[in-house]
Each structure stands twice: as structure tokens, then as C-alpha cells.
Amino acid sequence: MKLIIAIIKPFKLDEVREALTGVGVAGMTVSEVKGFGRQKGQTEIYRGAEYSTNMVPKIKIEVVVGADLADRAVEAIQAAASTGAIGDGKIFVLDVGQAVRIRTGETDETAL
Amino acid sequence: MKLIIAIIKPFKLDEVREALTGVGVAGMTVSEVKGFGRQKGQTEIYRGAEYSTNMVPKIKIEVVVGADLADRAVEAIQAAASTGAIGDGKIFVLDVGQAVRIRTGETDETAL
């Protein structure tokens, strides 16, 4: 099994979720994060004080899939999340040793 | 060492934390996430607009343990987090190559 971590632009979340369900992914976990990278944040000015944030809001998707599905899932994310502009984000893939569905105790791929 | 990632129902956090300390885990890291899966969210209605959220609030626990402790920790989480209802969540286990305690520079299992 693979853990796919995707950092994407927030407004792409819905498209990516649909793309993933499209390739057969049944579940995923999403969190709000801040990204630091090439993309620069907007400048904020409060009275005299100017702040150029170098952190931009991003969405992190974590999804565990069977090894066979991993490539298609990565492709699906990449296709759905891409705008061609700086800051589109990254996808990382890690190995997962074990998976458990808490409700049933099922393990590994049947747990997903 | 193993990184155990558990996605659980928010109100189960305290029980899970206690279960983990029960098996000898000394630390963990918790974050608020949104889960997408079989469990459906509540429908929200704002004047004319109806939104069926398919994202439900979840808690993600990340805990790194020695390899020997991993199985007991997984079991403890599963037992504590289970309600038997859809949406109880998942546990994923990954390999960790290295661990460092920032304060002391200790590494690996002594760092936990």
C-alpha cells in the first residue's frame, strides 16, 4: 500500500476529490496547511506595517491506496490539480506497512 | 521505529490518548482534519442553499513508536476508537528511518 501526500491549491480540492473517486479511491483525509515555496504570498499592509507572507494557504490530501492503484491516483491528482501556475503543489508517495479499519478491525487493502 | 497514523472520530481523542499512554507511549501529535469516506456529513441549509458536506471532521493522531510497541499501540487505538459505526476511521503504519529529540539531540528510540 502507498500513502500519497498531495499538497494542492485550496480551490482545486473538489476537482481532485472527484478525480480520485473517479479512479476508485473510496476515502481520503484532508487538512489545511501553509506552504512555503516558489509561490510568493500577497503583501498585507496594516497601518504602517507591511508583511509579505511567504506562506500561502494550501490543502494537503492524504490517501492510502493499494500499490496497484497508486500510479493512477497520482496521475489523477496531478491532472486535476494542475493549473500550470507556480504553486500548484507536490505529490509525494510513501510506503505503508499496515492499514486497519477501526470499525471492523479489517486490515490492509480491505481496510481502505 | 514505526509512524502510526490514526484517523479517528473527534470525541474519541481522550480515550485513545489514554489507551496509548496505557501501553507506554509517551508522546504524540494531534491535528484536526476533514475526512472523506463512507460516512456522510450532515446536510446544512442556509436560506435556499443546501449543502451536503461530504467532509466530516476527524482527528489525526501521529505517533512514532519503537517497532516492538507498534502492534500493541495499533491494537490500543483500535479498541479505544471503535464505536462500531461507519466513520470510525483508519490506522496506517509506516516505517520511520530516524528520530531526533530536538532538545537533546538524542536519536532513535531514546528520542521518543
Next chain:
Amino acid sequence: MKLIIAIIKPFKLDEVREALTGVGVAGMTVSEVKGFGRQKGQTEIYRGAEYSTNMVPKIKIEVVVGADLADRAVEAIQAAASTGAIGDGKIFVLDVGQAVRIRTGETDETAL
């Protein structure tokens, strides 16, 4: 490639970010988490009710680097994040199988 997960004290974020860019890291992803460990939280009192939070606010940094850079990055984080006080946090290192830059489709180290 390695995924470095660092749990640090919130006010150390800027220093750690600078340390990381100092060793050549170009991007990272940051999130707000709650940590449970040796460090105890402050006691809050609301009218008659006293709560000793055992969760303290932490920052989690996730950064994927080429294997060669990993050690230097870990050291940089450790040096920058350390105050010597309990609760300074942890660094964990995991293997990453694959990385993709969404914008371009570039993979692995060139994607970082």
C-alpha cells in the same frame, strides 16, 4: 528522497525556515498541531472549572529532500529549533518513494 517531519515550538518557525533555506531547501509545508508529551500545558480556569490541558500548540513542518540533503536538513532543524527546554519537539525521517511537481509533472528530486 526523505520526508522529514519536525514537530517544533510555534515561535521557532521562522528560525527553522531560515535554517532550512540556508541548507538549500526550497519548499516545505507547515501545519498547526497539538502536541502531547512531557511538556505540560498551562492550566486554564473558567469560573469554577479548571482544565489542565495536556495538549500544547506545536508546529509541524513537513519537508521532502533528496537523500543527500537529509542529514544536513535534520541538523539544521535541530539547531534552529532547540531552546533546551522540555517540549522542543521531535524530528522524524521517512523514506519517500516518489515525488511529483504538479505544475510540470517533473518527478523525484527535480520536483522538489
Next chain:
Amino acid sequence: MGVQMKLAMKIAAGAGLGALFAAPFFFGPALAQAPAAAPVVPTDAMVNKGDVSWMLVSAALVLMMSVPGLALFYGGLVRTKNMLSVLMQVLTIVCVAGLLWVTIGYSMAFTNGGALNLFVGGFSKALMKGVDANTFAATFSNGVYLPETTFVVFQMTFAMITPALIVGAFAERVKFTPLILFVVAWSILVYYPMAHMVWYWPGPDFTAGLPDDHGYLWGKGALDFAGGTVVHINAGIAGLVGCLVIGKRVGYKSEPMPPHSLTMTMIGASLLWVGWFGFNAGSNLEANKFASLAFINTMVATAAAGAMWAIIEQVVHGKPSLLGAASGVVAGLVAITPAAGFAAPMTSVVLGAVASVGCFFFVTTVKNALKYDDTLDVFGVHCIGGIIGAIGTGVVADPALGGQGFMDFTVIPAVAGKYDMASQLWVQTQGVLTTLALSGGVSLVLFLLLKFTIGIRPSKEVEVEGLDINAHGERAYNY
């Protein structure tokens, strides 16, 4: 006739006497009961525009106490998942209680109830019958009147906020519709009778001719400037009974339940303070020196109570908290309510400080010892603060302490009566006990009835997930 008789004459104090003593003038039927000698016929010319201005502002201020004041004060203290339920409960109660007031409430509180007149009014003004732009309501001064609609709407705001106060006691674990049903029944069975017993009289120009036309506690000579009994003790005991019948919140004392936004609580407490001037100084019904006295007393009692709570916290655990100061502010406002027009500024300071000590002790120590879950300390602040204020009024009203005493309205024009602190304290105590018994008893019956019929408490699942999404289909925040 003895004490009772003497007390019957002891009606209210100092020409500026609070809503407690307010009653509209009755055209027609009421006049028919009046004895010979040309009775006063209230006209437009007896209305002072300064009074109308002040009373309309006061009514608006009291509405602001409920929404958004009380709603925020309470709402900030619950967990995010129940925020909207509290706001919705308060807002809906305000709407429903307002409608009920023009339907039957005003009539049940402020008309002659015939055989039951000591305890409740009748239905002669139901649906605002006979109330229009050309009817007038008495003040506490001979020959000074308000448009009756002014009096109706000012009193309406009291009938709105009182049941809204109750919900804090069992916040986070009550079903919406049963709660609204409770409020309707409680208003009819408890609030209107209490208001009648304490506040019904024929006005200063007619008391001499109608010496027996008044509510039970009014007749006893109980002093309650702006509603210590009718509003605070009344709501406080109902809340306690409610939280006992409904039971503790899931997770009470086992999981942390910190306030979700003390910022909102602070806004609420502040708006309560600001609005309370309408409540207390407005209860004088005239914009005169007694309104001004009630105003300054409200200001300093509150300041004393706010500071005192912070000082206690500093002493007890070294950290004076905002929630503490805000709680003190509300405790002070509650305690000065019955005394506002009777006390002097410096005795108000003492009363406020004492109330703060009493309420602090109650919500931190007694509540924890007795282990009941009064979510937002409705009993500990409103009932206890109300009792301290009601009894304290008997002390601070004493002219020997710079108080205003009371007026004898059986002569025209009214004159100051002779003040006896001991007997006044006993009368005040009777007012407190009557309120506790009536409101406590009826509330118990009502809550039990609801519990064993349609149910008053949501399922554990719903409670755990939160009332907002389950009962109202919304979330408070989507940041």
C-alpha cells in the same frame, strides 16, 4: 389589620419606584370602581416628551440586552458546536414571548383579575383590546402619564429577557421545540402571575380610591425597583430546576469544556451593562432625578462587582480573569436591580461587592460541591445575585443609610412613608420565598411533564455531535 395593613400603604418609594410599581391607567371599567370626587382623566397633556423619549430608548436598550447581549454572553461560553443553538433559543424566545405578551401576557399581568386579582390579572386587554395610541399608563408621580403602548412595550422587553435567561442553565443539551413550549407555559403560569403580584397597582392618582386593587406582593410593600424577584430569582430557580431534571452534560467534569469565544462573552457582558440602564433606570418610568439615581447606582454597583470578582481571583489563584470580571459585572447588575432606585451610590458599591463575593462563592464552591451542571451559572449568578439584591434592598433603601425609603400613595400627592428596616427585610424575604416557591414548583412540574412526554433532552449522539448541526442544520463558523 396590623402589619399587613400598614404594609399595604407602604407602596413603593421615593416617587421613582421602578417597574415593580408600574401599572397602566384603566379607562372605563376601572374608573367605574373609583370612588366619588372627580377622578383624574389622563390625557396627552399629562405626557412629557422627555419621558417618552427616555422610555422608548429604555425599551430598545432592554431588547439589546437580550439580542445580541445575553445571546452573546451565553453563546461565547458554550462550545462551538452549540453556539447557534444558544443564539437561536434566545432569539426565538424573544420573538415568542413578545407575541405572547400582546396576546395575553400584558392583560394577565396588568389588568384587574377579578376574584384572582391578588395573584393574576384577567383577559380584558387580551389581543391589545382597548389599548391604542390614546390610552395612557400611570407612572409613580401624580398626574404624570405615559402612552400606554410605551408601557406595554417596555414591559414586553422584560417578559422577553426573563425566560431567555433560563436557557443558560441547561445549555448544550436541550431540545428546541420542548424548550419553546416550556417558555410559553412558564410565561403564562409563572411570569405573568409574578409580574401581577409584584407590579400591579392602579397608579398614584387612583390608589387612594382603590386601596385593595393591587397584586399580592405589592400589597405587602415589597420593594423591587426593576425586577430582582420577577426577573432574576424567577428565572434563576427555573433554570436550576431545569438543569436538575435534564441532567448533566455528556462529559461534564470528564472532558474540558472551555468557552469557545470569551470575546463574544465580553461583548455580551458589555452590552448587558449598557442595556441594563434601560432596565433599571427605565423602570423609573420618568426621566427625572430618580432615574438618574437608579442610573448611577447601576453604574457603580456593577463596577464594584466587576472589580471585586477580579480581586478575589487574584487572591485565590493569582490570575484575575476576563470571564471573572465579566461574571462580576453581571452579578453586580443583577444585585442592584431591585435596589437601583432606592440605594445611594456608596451603598450600591457595597451591595455590588457583596453580590460578587456571594456569587463567586456559589459558582466556584457550592456548585462544585453539589455537583449539578448549571451550564452557565444561571442559578449561581441570577438567583443568588437576585436574592442578595432583594434582601439587600431592604437595607440600602433605609433613609438612615441614605436610601430613598418608600412613598405612601394612599394620600394625594404621595408622601414619604416611615421606614422600618426589620419589617422591610421580612417583607423582602417573603417576596423571595414566594418567587422561589412558585417558579421552582411550576417549573418542576413543567420540566417533568415534558421529560416524560415529548422529551426535553436530545439523544447522546446528537448532544455529542452538537445541537447546531442537528437541531438547526447550520454551523456557526466556516472559516
Next chain:
Amino acid sequence: MGVQMKLAMKIAAGAGLGALFAAPFFFGPALAQAPAAAPVVPTDAMVNKGDVSWMLVSAALVLMMSVPGLALFYGGLVRTKNMLSVLMQVLTIVCVAGLLWVTIGYSMAFTNGGALNLFVGGFSKALMKGVDANTFAATFSNGVYLPETTFVVFQMTFAMITPALIVGAFAERVKFTPLILFVVAWSILVYYPMAHMVWYWPGPDFTAGLPDDHGYLWGKGALDFAGGTVVHINAGIAGLVGCLVIGKRVGYKSEPMPPHSLTMTMIGASLLWVGWFGFNAGSNLEANKFASLAFINTMVATAAAGAMWAIIEQVVHGKPSLLGAASGVVAGLVAITPAAGFAAPMTSVVLGAVASVGCFFFVTTVKNALKYDDTLDVFGVHCIGGIIGAIGTGVVADPALGGQGFMDFTVIPAVAGKYDMASQLWVQTQGVLTTLALSGGVSLVLFLLLKFTIGIRPSKEVEVEGLDINAHGERAYNY
């Protein structure tokens, strides 16, 4: 002379008649036009301090309706990324409209416009010329005046909130500077003429001598106590036109757009309610029994509308929502606005409830069917509620239903006129249609003009990222 003539005499009602009928007294030139027979010369002695107190409070309350009231009511409903844009739009409009009012607005609304007098005033009081501490404005009572500055500032607050209402219709997708330009142009071309047509007259002491010196709709005898046409229908239709010209939000109906903070919306709705007493009861211009009537009507119509919306939701989908109750509250306030001083409390209850049903149906069913994106339901609540109120005024003002009818100011002192519901309903309808046509037409031209010149809508990128950071360089929250 027929209907027109009869209606011309039907000027306003019951001595307490609302801003609709308000107009300052004119020194000099105006007097020159007056016929023989010693005209009244307003002096300080004709000013009652109770009135001044009430009107200044009312002006402050109406400002509070805009900021923070309306700003929060609207702001809570948008997404976090656009929160500040809404707050900034409302605040800036308030500032700009206030400045424009003392510059030319007051003069264009409340002076004689010469040849165009039926439709708009002139510039004789531009830049406050001739307006100072020693000039006075008429009320609806013979011989009763206000300091003219009181009238100017009270009316100013109406000129501030009306354009601010519009922005809700196209919130989250409008460029800031073009919006402000629109507001300036719309104020000049629509608001001041409408105010003149509906509210301009020489006052009760001068109507007999100047029977033709009034605005077009005033002359028709349209009843609008506090601005159902000038404020709500006027703003509501402009909003609809705006949202149609600008188009739907990116993601409308495809992505969830839940309100970012219903807590803020609740605070806003509550402050609108509290402030609206200044709006409605203040429109009486005097602190008398009619102000009191307008006050209680505003209270109960709102309570009825708030409760009714919740009841409908309970019936329709089992979950009465806070947003629903708050929307009902605003719908009720809108509907009672034109009727506030004319209705009786119980007919106000009915009017509020009907408005709630009408607006609910509109914002949930009609809007979804027609698929336009009126972000915050400015049309569905303000225009529809305003129309229900304007027409309903013709019903509830009928003395046969306990209403106040209207006063005939052509005699001194004014006497009650003879009320005919059918013809009054026709007049009310004309008022509605005139407003819809003028405001709808001019707004269409203005929005199109802006769209095809400097542009009125930000780029898709900016809209997606949010207006706050892009247009104002700030974020609302940094928790």
C-alpha cells in the same frame, strides 16, 4: 380636480407620520411664497427638548444599523476571504453618502426644485448654505419644530444606509472603486429624487398656504411612514439589477458557500432590530404617542416575522435555523417600515407574518427557480418585503382595522381625513411602481456604463482568491 386633488389633501396621517412627510421649514424664499395672514415663524421656543433627545438618539441608532449592524449581518454571510470587502464597502458608503448629503443631497431632497419641484429639489442649501443652529425644520404637528441640523442628520443616516443595502446583492464579486462611483451616481439620480418625491412638503403650518409645494408621490397621498419605497424597494431593485448585470459568483451552485460566521450575522440582525426603532419610531420626528405606536408595531411585526420564518422551516425541513429566524427578523422590519405609525399592534403582527411567508418563498423558491445570484437576498428580503409592506400599509392604515388613517394638513390645525382603502391601495401601488421603474431603470444604465468602461467585476483569479487580500491588502482573521 378629482382624485388627484382629493389625494393631494390626503397628506400623511395622525400627527405622527413618518419621515415620508418630513420637511424642513424654509426661511426667506419659501416664506416669500406664503400667502398673506401672519405665517408661523419657527423659533427655539417651538422646539421640545424631549423631541431633540429622541431624534438625536434615533439618528445614532440608524447609524448603528449601518455600522456595525448591516455590515455584520451581511459580512457574516460571505466567505472569510471576502469579509473585509463587505465591511469596507458598507463603511465607505456610509462615509461617502454622509459627505454627499451635506454637499448636495439634503438640498436636492428637501428644498423647492423650482420647475422640477415635483421630482427633485434644488441647490439652494448645497454645502449647508443657510442651515445653522438657528434654523428649524417642521414636524407633523402644528407649531412643533426641530433644530434643522437634527433633521439634516437624521435624514442623513437614511441616505447612508440605503445605498449600503444594495451591496449585498453582488457581494463577493464587485470592484471597490466602481462600486463607490455607482453609489455616488445612484444617490444623485435616484435617492435624492425619490426622497423628494415622497418626503418633500412645506410642513403642517404652511401646507394650507402652499398647497402645490410638495413632491410627486407626496401629492398623491402615498403613505410610507419610514421609507418602504425610498429605502427598501429602492435599494432592493437596484441590487437585483446589479447582480444581473454583474453575473453569478464563480462556483455558484457548484461549490459550497456557507456563511463564514452566523454569529456575526446574528449580531448584525440584532443591532438592525435595535437600531430600527430609531429608523421607524424616529421617523415620527416627535417623542409622542405616535412614536410609541410606531415603536411597538416595529417590535411585534418583527417578532412575528422572526417566529414565522422559524415555523416555516420547522414545517418544511424540520430544522428551524438561526439564519432563518434572523432573516425573518429583517423581513419583518422591512415590511413594517412603511406601516409603522399607521398600523395597530395586532395588524402589525399579521403584516410581519405575511412578509415572512412572502420573503421565505421568494428567497428559497423563486430565486432558485430563476437562478440569479442575489448573494445576500437584497431583492428577496428588502424589495419583496418592502412591496408587501407598502401595499400592506394601505390595508393596516385603515381606521376600520384600528389604523391611524391620514391627516388632512390643508386646514390648521390638521384634522383626520376620510380613508378609502381601495383608492389608498392604488396610490400605494403607484408608489411601488414609480420606485421600481426609476431605481431599476437608472441602476441598469449605471451598471452597464460601469461594466463597459472601467469594469465592475474583478478578475476570476481575484474573485477566487478573495477580495480582502486583493482589493484591500488585508485578511479578516489571523488566529
Next chain:
Amino acid sequence: MGVQMKLAMKIAAGAGLGALFAAPFFFGPALAQAPAAAPVVPTDAMVNKGDVSWMLVSAALVLMMSVPGLALFYGGLVRTKNMLSVLMQVLTIVCVAGLLWVTIGYSMAFTNGGALNLFVGGFSKALMKGVDANTFAATFSNGVYLPETTFVVFQMTFAMITPALIVGAFAERVKFTPLILFVVAWSILVYYPMAHMVWYWPGPDFTAGLPDDHGYLWGKGALDFAGGTVVHINAGIAGLVGCLVIGKRVGYKSEPMPPHSLTMTMIGASLLWVGWFGFNAGSNLEANKFASLAFINTMVATAAAGAMWAIIEQVVHGKPSLLGAASGVVAGLVAITPAAGFAAPMTSVVLGAVASVGCFFFVTTVKNALKYDDTLDVFGVHCIGGIIGAIGTGVVADPALGGQGFMDFTVIPAVAGKYDMASQLWVQTQGVLTTLALSGGVSLVLFLLLKFTIGIRPSKEVEVEGLDINAHGERAYNY
């Protein structure tokens, strides 16, 4: 006698002259000093209910400026971790300053100070001695009085908000108890003397008989309608001194410190605006045409300043911000404060706009250049805005510019004095300099004393983790 003498007669202006000139009437001792010829004996009959209504509302409005207004305006601008500390500081200061006022403050400000009478009052009314429902305070009109408690409580609200303003300058890095000690000492050593110097006089009916019974700056003829010197310059300079003594925040200029909730700041600014009508128009002490003038001037100066700040930002960096507009609003309110009852509407517009430019320049350029950390720009907005307003008052009060000039109260009834702009500007400047010197000097001593005894600044650790949890044991939000 020269200038001094002439100026001594130049006491206040236009019958409606602001708190600057307000003083209660003195029974007994004061009367003893009065010369022969039957002196006025103030009675209830000289009190107008419209005035009482207006003044009580005004006092409530000024309280609302502090809590929740100022608390939110400030609180929204700090970081989440310090939110409650700001709310708590403001709330506690309000409570403590209120208590101190009835204890000794009122007496030290508004009684005859014997040998020190030019600079400070005495203790004859300490603990409200001799102040009750039957004592009265003078207004600016001959023969018109207020209940003395009305005056006491109205002035109390000024004594509450002024020290609360100071805390913004060193927000996020001050210890709570030392701060409260500072406020107590500063009130006694600076505020009460300043109030006495500027606002103490025997009232219009007694000035002729007591030509030397007044404070120092009052005697000079300084014009300050509602507290430009006593409130804003006074607090502003104390704040600057405080932030210099305490030092910069940890991380100042090196880490981002964006406001945690501009929504709260907007609510605060709006409530400041609304409440400020009580502050400015209330300072007239009567609900008459001059109150109305002060009201409209306050409205338009603020609108001009708010719009102007946004315009400057649009020009300077293309993005008009909400914080900018809100800052402008406050700057305008500050600047019009001393001039409110003296200016004309159009000169108020100019004054507001000028203040906006001045304050903008100060907080964005001067502050950055001088590198001091005035957290919330108390100096840049209140002191600078106050100075612009104080000096500007000398200009706009000129009858040649439509201003109200000043009244000569040495004759009964008072008549208009002869206005000389140049000498008035010099007097105004003296008022400014006196305030800067007294408040700046005493504050320096007090802050240094605290710094080197019990300490005024928390440890770095505490500051970094936040004051809320460390000093108050709470967190503002638990979403």
C-alpha cells in the same frame, strides 16, 4: 489685568459649550462665597426631562464606547494570544476608574480646591458626600440644571475611558497589576487635576458672583467642547511615554504581527462612532440646538476622516483598507471632539479630513522613522488627532467661519463674546502644552517608578507565549 482678564471672561461659547465648561452647582459652602443679590437656588423645576433623557443616554453611550467599543477596537488589532489581556485591561480600568470617581475623583475635579483651586479641587464631595437625588448641577444655560447624579455619572464615563485609551500604546507587553496601579495614580495626579483646570467653573448663574472660582485653563478661555485636551492629548502622551519606558515588543519589526481579527476592530470602531455622539453632543449637557450641532459636526467630520484615509491609501498603495478607514474614523472623532459644538458642518468636514492626513502621516511615516513601538497608535491617533483638533478648534470656532465663538458668562444672561482668532489660537496652544507637560511628565515618573520597583513588563517567555494564558489563565478562543 490684560489678556488674562479678558480671557477669563471669554468663558465658553454659544450656550451649548461642552463638558469643558460643565460644573455642578454647589449648595451650602459655595453659596456662602456668592455675593449679595438673591442667588439662584436650583430646584427640580429647573430640570428638563428632555435633558435628563439625553444625558442618561449619553452616559450609556460613552460607557459603550469603552466596553465593548474601545476594547474591541484595540483587541482586534493584537494577536490572538493577547486578546483577553486587552479586553480585561479595558474592562478593569472602567470598573476601577468608576469606583475611584465616586470615591475622590469627582470631588477632586469638580469642587473648589481652596488654595490650589486653579489646579485641583478638594475633598468636600469625597465618597459622594452631599451629593444625592436633590442636588443639581449647572448646564451652560442660565436657570437650567441637571440632577447632580446625572452630571456625576456622565463625567464618570469620561474618567473611565481616558485611562483605558492609554493601554493601546503598550498592548501585548504589560503586567496587569502594575498597569492598574498606574491608572489609579495617573487618574489622581493627572486626570482629575486636568479636568479641574479645564472644566471647573461655578456655572452661568454664579460666574458673575464668583469671577475667580474656576480652573486654570478655563480661566484662560481655552475652548475644548468635549475633551480634546483632557481626554485625547492627555491619554495619548501618557501612552507614548509608557511605550518608550516599557520598550518594544519581542519580535517587533522582525516577525509579522497582523491584527488577529479586523472584524472586531471594525465593530469597535463603529461602536466608538455611535457612542461618541454621547461623548460630544452629550457634552453640551442639554438636548437643544447646540447638542444637535455637535452631533452633526461629529457625524460629518468622522465621515470625512474615514473617507480621506481610504483615499490616501488608494493613492499611496492602491488598496484602501478597512483598517485604514476605521483608523480614519477614529482620527476624525478625536479631532472633532474639542470643536464639536463650535464648528459648522462644512468646517468640520475640513477638520476631519486634515486630521486624517495628519494621523496617517504620523502612524505610517513618523512612527516608522522614530522606531518606537506604539502598538495601537495611541499617540499617532489620539495625541496627534487631539492636537490637530485642539488647535483647529481655534480656527473653526471663529464666527467669521460660521463658528459659534464663545459666550461671556460674566453677565446674566450670558452674551456672545468678541472672537479673536489669533489670541484664541495661542490659548489653545497653551492648553495643548499644559496637557503634554503635565501628563507626559507625571507619566514618565510613574512608569519609571513601576519599572524599577515591582516591574511593569512581563518576562520574555510570558510575552512570547501570550498574556492571556499567563496573566489571566484563559484563552480567547477554543473553536
